[in-house]
Amino acid sequence: MKSFASLASLLLVAGSAAAHYTFPNLIVGGTKTADWVNVRQTNNFNSQAPVTDVTSADFRCYDSATNPTAQTIAVAAGSTLGVGCDQGIYHPGVVNVYMAKAPSGNVSTFDGSGAVWFKVYQISAVTDGGTSISWPAQNLDSVSFTVPKNLPTGQYLVRLEAIALHVASTFGGAQFYLSCGQVSITGGGSGTPGPLVSIPGVYTGNEPGILININYPIPANYTQPGPAVWSG
Secondary structure, three states, X not given: OHHHHHHHHHXXXXXXXHOOOOOOEEEEOOEEOOOOOOEOOOOOOOOOOOXXXXXXXXXXXXXOOXXXXXXXXXXXXXXXXXXXXXXXXXXXXXXXXXXXXXXXXXXXXXXOXXXXXXXEEEEOOEEOOOOOEEOOOOOOOEEEEEOOOOOOOEEEEEEEEEEEOOOOOOOOOOEEEEEEEEEEEEXXXXXXXXXXXXXXXXXXXXXXOOOOOOOOOOOOOOOOOOOOEOOO
């Protein structure tokens, strides 16, 4: 009996670990970069454990323990930029992608503090008034979006967050899987990105798209967390 219980515990732990994921690389010009080269290595690069406290400093880039260095890669404004997932987005949930321009011009020394972040892309839920809800981001092995053509030239952090909502019915239950890449935008325009938000600070954890029971009753609609997407 003890052996069976031990085996069951091991299987549970293994299953839980397999359900977690990281976002360790960028996809530029259709080519995936090596892990943790153009993306700052996150604290969970081994454990794959999520962030659940939206007020934590680690909610920004999740790198307090790794003190990472990353290389900055050139990306043309108006081109497609992707962020790769190590084993696919397992849990039902949504995705937001934020960017922040380094005020000094050097993103390597930029910590992303202050009201500097704007949203450039999102993948929300699909609802039909309460009969069903589906999650287009689930099972994706990468997230790709068009860098706004009018985004000003300069160096930026690119922060992807995948919000897992399978146990989000209680406060702090939503799981955030995230990472920050470093890019140098070339050929940009004269747009003014916004609205600008701080991370942490953008969420309280009580938003209807974060504190939500997705199983019962089936939500009639879904409200994407965060500001509106800036498309340029």
